[in-house]
Amino acid sequence: xxxxxxxxxxxxxxxxxxxxxxxxxxxxxxxxxxxxxxxxxxxxxxxxxxxxxxxxxxxxxxxxxxxxxxxxxxxxxxxxxxxxxxxxxxxxxxxxxxxxxxxxxxxxxxxxxxxxxxxxxxxxxxxxxxxxxxxxxxxxxxxxxxxxxxxxxxxxxxxxxxxxxxxxxxxxxxxxxxxxxxxxxxxxxxxxxxxxxxxxxxxxxxxxxxxxxxxxxxxxxxxxxxxxxxxxxxxxxxxxxxxxxxxxxxxxxxxxxxxxxxxxxxxxxxxxxxxxxxxxxxxxxxxxxxxxxxxxxxxxxxxxxxxxxxxxx
Numbered sequence: 529x530x531x532x533x534x535x536x537x538x539x540x541x542x543x544x545x546x547x548x549x550x551x552x553x554x555x556x557x558x559x560x561x562x563x564x565x566x567x568x569x570x571x572x573x574x575x576x577x578x579x580x581x582x583x584x585x586x587x588x589x590x591x592x593x594x595x596x597x598x599x600x601x602x603x604x605x606x607x608x609x610x611x612x613x614x615x616x617x618x619x620x621x622x623x624x625x626x627x628x629x630x631x632x633x634x635x636x637x638x639x640x641x642x643x644x645x646x647x648x649x650x651x652x653x654x655x656x657x658x659x660x661x662x663x664x665x666x667x668x669x670x671x672x673x674x675x676x677x678x679x680x681x682x683x684x685x686x687x688x689x690x691x692x693x694x695x696x697x698x699x700x701x702x703x704x705x706x707x708x709x710x711x712x713x714x715x716x717x718x719x720x721x722x723x724x725x726x727x728x729x730x731x732x733x734x735x736x737x738x739x740x741x742x743x744x745x746x747x748x749x750x751x752x753x754x755x756x757x758x759x760x761x762x763x764x765x766x767x768x769x770x771x772x773x774x775x776x777x778x779x780x781x782x783x784x785x786x787x788x789x790x791x792x793x794x795x796x797x798x799x800x801x802x803x804x805x806x807x808x809x810x811x812x813x814x815x816x817x818x819x820x821x822x823x824x825x826x827x828x829x830x831x832x833x834x835x836x837x838x839x840x841x
Contacts, residue, residue, distance in 0.1 A: 536666050545584040545827050548834040549805045550734055551591045551714050553758035555600045558764045558802050568787040575660035575795040580805035588805055591617035593651045598638045605645050614686040615639050620661035624672040634674055639681055647838045649678045650686025657690040672699050675706045685711030693722050700729060710837055712758050720748045727756050734758045736811055738766040738772035746818045754829045759811050768801035768810050777817030778810045
């Protein structure tokens with residue numbers, strides 16, 4: 529199994545590929561070997577990172593979606609100059625503002641204390657697909673409030689939008705003066721019309737496995753301008769699965785093992801159903817296949833897009 533992984537890596541390295549994963553949830557307990565609170569295998573977060581570096585990932589931005597995720601995220605990022613963080617409250621968790629009047633100030637303090645590691649305000653936005661977690665009015669209020677942090681620190685945005693396009697656009701337009709550095713709408717799976725509107729407003733489009741599930745998704749990706757695309761994995765979620773329309777374009781395959789199989793589990797092998805940053809190469813392969821363009825050239829464009837927005841200082 530390790531030989532298979534090494535063979536895949538060597539092919540990638542021969543092409544001198546380089547990547548930036550703009551969104552990975554590396555604080556998730558699955559990288560501690562825990563699934564739904566149950567221990568299945570050893571902690572392997574460092575091995576997950578090593579696999580990413582081996583396929584050409586040069587930087588990873590850890591996604592922070594609440595104040596509770598700040599401390600563990602910054603602890604992970606502090607150990608490696610290639611790791612960075614977003615800081616913000618995910619729309620489905622905006623109810624946390626209601627139980628802590630100092631919540632925004634605490635986010636502000638986290639940014640202040642970690643200048644240099646925080647490269648975006650996020651993950652913020654609107655999610656009307658999961659209103660059982662937080663009602664729209666609360667989401668809208670604290671989406672807008674968090675834009676004050678982008679204004680104060682002159683940072684780009686790491687945005688989330690699900691089934692809320694009109695309200696999302698309205699809030700962005702009403703706060704244009706606070707958003708000077710643009711940003712990215714991540715895990716994009718909307719229409720081409722909506723994508724073009726976001727691009728006109730100065731944003732990039734983040735693509736991962738969840739952006740590439742259907743033929744309709746692939747048609748949108750085919751028509752996105754290359755200079756407005758960024759790559760991500762959203763690990764441990766959003767893997768590209770054999771049932772997805774995109775799978776036929778995947779060239780690099782990684783050996784996997786089921787998390788329940790402790791006898792066969794190895795730190796160098798991917799766990800079934802748990803995505804990792806190393807699979808970013810598959811996202812690039814799908815986009816290249818859909819567009820009919822050279823993967824190495826596209827990869828360089830996407831890398832430069834990301835550097836320009838998040839690492840231009």
